[in-house]
Amino acid sequence: MERKNKAKYSTLQNMMYVCKGAWEYEKRVYLYFGIFTVLTSVSPFIGIFFPKFILEELMGEKRQQKLIILLVAFFIISSIVGYLTVYLRQIYYPCMMKIRFEYINDHSKRCMTTDFKNTEDSTFLNDMETAFRGINNNDSGIEGMLHSSFKIVGSLIAFVGYIAIVLSLNIFLLIYLVINVMISYFLTFKVKKFEHSKKDDISDNDRRVNYLYNIMYDFSYGKEMRIYKISDWVANLFKKYKEDRLEIHKQIKFKNLYVGIVDVLLFIIREGIIYGYLIYLVITNKLSIPNFTMYFAAIASFSDWFNNIIKDIATMRGQSLDICDLRKFIEKVDEMETKNTMNMPSGPYEFEFRNVSFKYPGSDHYIYKNLNLKIPKGQKLAIVGHNGAGKTTFIKLLGRLYDVTDGEILLGGINIKCFSKSEYYQRFSAVFQEVKVLAFSIAENITLSEKDNIDYKKLNNCIENAGLLGKVNTLKNGVNTSIQKIIDDEGIEFSGGENQKIAMARALYKDGDIMILDEPTAALDALAEYNTYINFNKMVKNKTAIYISHRLASTHFCDNIAMFEKGELVEYGTHDELLALKGKYADMFETQAKYYKESERAVV
């Protein structure tokens, strides 16, 4: 199975990307974090230089005045640096959040506007989740990389300071220190390679563990968990995979430890040499004691700083990979927008499917082959057929959620690809199979607009036509009642049937020229279903309407019926015509009617 290929962007490119983003979205970050970085890299030197100056004075001239000046200067500078450091560290945090929010918005926008076909592609779903990791916390991805970038700059500034100090002593010392550090970097690099080799195992494991975590924690699995008594089994599976993951983690960590030990051995040698050298210099009067303390302090911190830089670079590498994932997701180019779009004619609309063939991306199996079908203006067309016959696919093609593989779909004689996607979608009102309501007010769910833009008269009409008026009238806040309790504690939970009515009201409010109804009465009881049928004509008036249902009773209301089987249009005509044909439709109808009729006969 093809594994993820090389990262598309280098660490440096991602760093530029993040810095550019930060500049665009919240320039203050540069101010705050910039000053913070400079201060934190400068502050250790305060503790190195001042003691030296004070010692020199104490061992030298012992001038009271100078000592007092030094102490006061020490205090003032430390206080300013100290205050600013902690203050800035707090106030830059909201700035970081602002930047992260912008990327989160980009991510959400992409989720909501990407080509529909991507939303049914499991790879894309995976990418979306991996991308989210780049923005969902403070230490990784975007925010993490910003932190690291500034930290590296800070470390470099301090590092330059340290180099200057060591150089002033002895250049060979500097060279020795650098070689020392290079060796430990090389060793760390080998461990990183090992870590990287485990990446695929880790992501397989993560995927499984995440799934198990979800089913344990997701309340909607609760019934099956209890009735089929599978909670112990799931818990044990979770435990096992977590243990596997821990093993891998142990291996990585212990490899790191071994490298760390070699590091320490090098360190012992280095420290011994430096101490010896410095003591030698003092004994031979080439170095004063205050300078001894200063050099010692500087060199002790030298390797820390260098290690920090190495660590930060390694961390940045990891963060860069997260950002690659994020950018891959956000920057994915949608294919379906045409450059020159035509204006859409006005309704009512007539459609034609001409020699349409279609298969889903990545599949070899054709859902449709050379489908030809005309839908005249204002016609109500019912689509029936087995599960898997291609009914919902038909809707997806008509609604341009997918593009045809071959052939064309014409609207008023023009290929629908010539219109802009958003304008095209504007023309449709739909009630899909899986009803989704938002945790906002009833009014907002139906109108999908802000409060000031709502046409309340129209809203109430739609509510009545959808059969919701009774329920709404019983509510304290009427149409402003929130649905679900997620955002508003006083929200109420609607039943499945009520949710479906909200979806219908939504379709009515939008008043699109083309109505699509995909199993709109699946969750409704017989009476509510009946009312829907009665209102059907009221709902669709003179629009073009497509109606998918297994309930063949509903096909009565449609002008024509198209029956699909295995992607082919096998029968087409009015209800009576098809019954007279005594073909597949008649057969299916009889199958469903059988029990109702038997009952009637039994009574009679």
Place this chain on the structure above:
Amino acid sequence: MKIIDYKALKKDLLVAIHFLQSANNISKSYLPLIIIASIFKAITPFFNIVIPKFIIDELMGQKRIETFIILVSIVVIGNGVFNIINRFFDTKIDIANMALINGFELNLGKHIMNMDFESLEDPEILNKKEQALFPIKNQGVMQRMVNSIISLIQSTITIVGLIALISTLNIMIVAVIILVVLLNSFIYKKIQKEQFKFHQSLTPLNRKFIYYMMTASDFSMAKDVRVYNMSPYMLKKISKFEKQSLNEFNKTFKKLGECEGLSSINLQIQMIFIYSYLVWKVFIGMISIGDFTMFTAACNKFSNSMSEFLNKFIEFRQMCKYLDLYLEFERLPSKSKKGTKLIDNKENVTIEFKNVYFRYPRSDDYTLQNVSIKINSGEKLSVVGENGAGKTTFIKLLCRLYEPEKGEILVNGINIKEYKLNEYMDLLAVVFQDYKIFSFSVKENLIFNKEEDEKQLIAALEKSGVYDKIKALDKGINTSLYKNFEEDGIELSGGENQKIAIARAIYKNAPIVILDEPTAALDPYAEYEIYSKFNELVEGKTAIYISHRLSSCLMSDKIAVFDNGELIEYGNHTELKNLGGKYSKLWNAQAQYYVDAV
């Protein structure tokens, strides 16, 4: 005026103790590990503070080479050895942390899986769960908690050591230190208040944030989002919310920054007093230069340790608040069903509801009122009624997912509360309206982890009409469903999934079979298949069947009609049709289109 808010502090400490107790339960070696590691970490800095004094004293004194060699060896090797020990402990702790978090996730998962079912359908509990988990998943609360505890222990030990060292010079210095610490506590209290206020306002914001994130990335809404152009609308709402949050954040963090800044200046004042004192001591010749370097290093380290301690303490308190939500959720009680009886006859089961009343938690209206019905062994009952009439609730009560408020439910004459819960579940095979198919293999979706009976397995799949499809797959019944567990899993259609859920119920071979809208997603043929095989499917068993498709009532022995929580009609199809009541109305509403067409 109270310097420290003892009540709040006590609460946080209790949370921390509870957390550590849970950690101890997961791994007995964890606490000792972090204590020992902290001790070593705390001691390490002293090498670089104390030994240089002796080196400098020697440099200014006798300059004996052997002394130098000894001293340098002590400091270098001492540092080296402790360094190795610290890295070793760091590694162990890192691994132990991961094991610990795994343990917590497992425990909480088990807790959720075993919670009272009614909690699962309670939006308040759902809310509590989201709030408890969000910081854990997204802000690394557990790791930060553990790290802050380790830092606190380490800083404390270091500080105590340093105070001991510094007081060998002059115990008054300790008094100065304590004074400054007290001063800082005032400031610290203000920080606490700000943090608490922030935390309070953050909780509802987090809730909204999670919701927006989940909704935007919910691909099952994708069609609606595009057709209704919901994206700009949602994005506008998200922006408004973000602006609101950032406002809050800006205000709070500014205040926090000012307070912490003030606190750091305090520390500087303390530092400069001590420093000046030391300079004066050297000036008047009372301490050596070596002592001076040692005490200044000690003061530096002290200052750093103090701010580290304060910082970590603030973080610790904050983490305690988050963990409190988490632990509170973990502690949610179960009114555990303490039945003990075993079931005497698992083949022939009679069910009886006696004057059962039920309403959902915190609801004023009764969902079921005075429901009395008897279902004999082997009887097939259809349950019908309008949406919201109480049908699914009736089933949930029978499944012991909820308990009736008044009245009793009896199985084989005994109140079901008295049966051992595990035993009772053996009686039920249920396909709910919102059934779940797991991302395991087809086989595992039926048998889970029980003993495999391949013949029965295939028979169940055949009866529900999905075996042909499964047989044709490469891996047959070992094929994984969906792709989130195994990457090569397949996606079945809605109807096929429903058939698998039905096969699951058949395979369990339980005496009570309950099907809630089992043919909603099936086309007329598949629906017919289920109906015609229905009697075969549930042969000999007691079956309850909820459906809006009233044609299914013809196969039942009895029909129960619910309306507004009451059982209003009961009888067989012919009786009820002739009654001219609710059932008749429902029936005609549906049948008219089929019958007229004749």
